Amino acid sequence: MSFESLGLSSPVLQAVSEKGYATPTPIQEKAIPIVLMGRDVLGCAQTGTGKTASFVLPMIDILAQGRAKARMPRSLILEPTRELAAQVAENFDMYGKYNKLNMALLIGGVSFEDQERALERGVDVLIATPGRLLDHFERGKVLLNDVKVLVIDEADRMLDMGFIPDVERIVGLLPPLRQTLFFSATMPPEIKRLADRFLSNPREVTVTPPASTAKNIVQGLAVVAEEDKREALRRLIREQDVKNAIVFCNRKRDVAVLQGSLKKHGFNAGALHGDMSQPARMETLEKFKQGEIQILVASDVAARGLDIVDMSHVFNFDVPFSPEDYVHRIGRTGRAGKTGHSFTLASPDDGALVDAIEKLIGSAIPRVEVPGMDTLEFEPSDGRKRRGRGRGAKSGSGERARSPRRERKPRDERPIEQQVEAPVARETRPPRPARERRPEREHHREPRAERPSRSHDRRPERRRERDDSAPIGLGDHVPAFLARPAR
Numbered sequence: 258m259s260f261e262s263l264g265l266s267s268p269v270l271q272a273v274s275e276k277g278y279a280t281p282t283p284i285q286e287k288a289i290p291i292v293l294m295g296r297d298v299l300g301c302a303q304t305g306t307g308k309t310a311s312f313v314l315p316m317i318d319i320l321a322q323g324r325a326k327a328r329m330p331r332s333l334i335l336e337p338t339r340e341l342a343a344q345v346a347e348n349f350d351m352y353g354k355y356n357k358l359n360m361a362l363l364i365g366g367v368s369f370e371d372q373e374r375a376l377e378r379g380v381d382v383l384i385a386t387p388g389r390l391l392d393h394f395e396r397g398k399v400l401l402n403d404v405k406v407l408v409i410d411e412a413d414r415m416l417d418m419g420f421i422p423d424v425e426r427i428v429g430l431l432p433p434l435r436q437t438l439f440f441s442a443t444m445p446p447e448i449k450r451l452a453d454r455f456l457s458n459p460r461e462v463t464v465t466p467p468a469s470t471a472k473n474i475v476q477g478l479a480v481v482a483e484e485d486k487r488e489a490l491r492r493l494i495r496e497q498d499v500k501n502a503i504v505f506c507n508r509k510r511d512v513a514v515l516q517g518s519l520k521k522h523g524f525n526a527g528a529l530h531g532d533m534s535q536p537a538r539m540e541t542l543e544k545f546k547q548g549e550i551q552i553l554v555a556s557d558v559a560a561r562g563l564d565i566v567d568m569s570h571v572f573n574f575d576v577p578f579s580p581e582d583y584v585h586r587i588g589r590t591g592r593a594g595k596t597g598h599s600f601t602l603a604s605p606d607d608g609a610l611v612d613a614i615e616k617l618i619g620s621a622i623p624r625v626e627v628p629g630m631d632t633l634e635f636e637p638s639d640g641r642k643r644r645g646r647g648r649g650a651k652s653g654s655g656e657r658a659r660s661p662r663r664e665r666k667p668r669d670e671r672p673i674e675q676q677v678e679a680p681v682a683r684e685t686r687p688p689r690p691a692r693e694r695r696p697e698r699e700h701h702r703e704p705r706a707e708r709p710s711r712s713h714d715r716r717p718e719r720r721r722e723r724d725d726s727a728p729i730g731l732g733d734h735v736p737a738f739l740a741r742p743a744r
């Protein structure tokens with residue numbers, strides 16, 4: 258199938274062809290004709306599938322006729338993070354270069370004044386993160402009654418980040434007669450319920466089964482002692498032919514520490530996390546995209562949806578707390594049909610988290626051994642609390658305090674590429690529900706300092722600022738995340 262057969266206009270086709278894309282991806286093939294018909298779409302697709310162009314291209318044509326009034330955008334795209342919003346804006350710039358559409362990007366970390374000026378000129382396409390959009394709305398700088406097309410992108414991530422109350426409020430401000438395009442990488446029941454409320458008689462478009470991992474990603478998982486993870490990471494990076502890589506950490510404070518350690522060992526490493534200023538985030542990202550930084554140590558929030566086409570590797574320095582995050586993380590590699598590699602470092606305590614991931618993706622992640630290092634087994638999840646050092650604790654005197662119960666396996670001396678086999682179907686054991694033990698993780702929020710107070714703020718408890726200090730040994734102390742009620 259060609260782009261020409263999808264019903265797009267010549268200016269858009271011209272821009273697509275100049276970008277060098279000859280054939281539409283499956284999501285584009287399925288979604289574009291439906292969007293052009295004016296129908297609502299419920300799209301189940303991850304980033305990396307060409308999802309952005311699947312709504313940007315037809316929207317350019319839909320919005321080609323008509324003019325926007327001051328402060329009354331004609332379309333609205335909601336994105337969970339600033340980076341994703343900026344990427345969508347880049348897509349409009351690129352594919353809309355032969356159309357005269359006004360665009361405004363409302364994200365945190367950037368001055369209100371410039372954004373207000375853009376709104377004042379009248380915008381055809383408004384791309385926003387929910388918090389910043391509501392800030393402008395409350396200041397009376399934007400009216401949403403003229404929005405004809407609404408896109409809610411990465412809905413499952415919006416849910417994870419606690420943005421759904423804001424999204425619901427925004428949707429309540431829109432005219433009921435509109436076209437809505439709703440995308441999510443996964444479709445848990447909460448998201449499905451939301452889609453049912455927001456969409457009217459939608460056509461469903463699914464390009465990969467929910468939460469599946471791309472076939473062209475070679476995955477591996479090594480179980481090593483917590484205190485050996487940095488060494489294991491360095492060995493993996495050296496052993497692999499790493500062109501560029503993201504290394505994911507669960508906590509933002511570990512991001513800087515790990516980056517420092519990698520730099521000390523001679524690696525060209527940068528860091529990206531939600532506490533950095535927006536200009537610093539953009540600068541780091543740009544350097545990474547340009548190849549000036551080879552290894553980007555990042556937290557989930559900062560790295561969500563990054564579109565770096567040619568990324569060779571993803572390393573999970575920590576097993577993500579939520580299994581969906583595993584799918585998102587490794588989806589940063591193997592994009593647009595290229596082969597990617599993903600390696601996860603797990604500590605012996607991470608068995609339940611890995612279980613939940615394998616249950617979600619429907620296959621076992623092949624176990625690998627880090628060259629020259631001991632490989633351990635997961636500890637049995639017998640529910641007993643161990644005393645002693647917790648996750649991420651520093652090895653005080655440098656001594657290696659491994660539990661005597663930890664089994665070491667005989668070493669597999671084969672190169673990693675040979676150790677990694679095709680994922681095998683796993684026997685499905687019911688995992689402990691992942692949300693039950695979701696520890697502190699970084700939640701990105703737009704800065705609220707500039708926000709006027711709201712008497713009716715319905716944001717849930719979990720959106721409050723968190724202390725992301727590492728939980729200490731479970732025997733000594735009950736960390737806050739365990740005391741908090743499960744969602």
Ligand code: AMP
Nearest residue numbers: 278280281282304305306307308309593
């Ligand atoms: P997305 O899922 O929107 O984040 O897109 C993933 C990557 O695929 C981006 O780098 C796009 O530029 C690229 N892409 C989008 N459409 C196509 C296409 N039809 N052919 C090849 N690459 C594409």
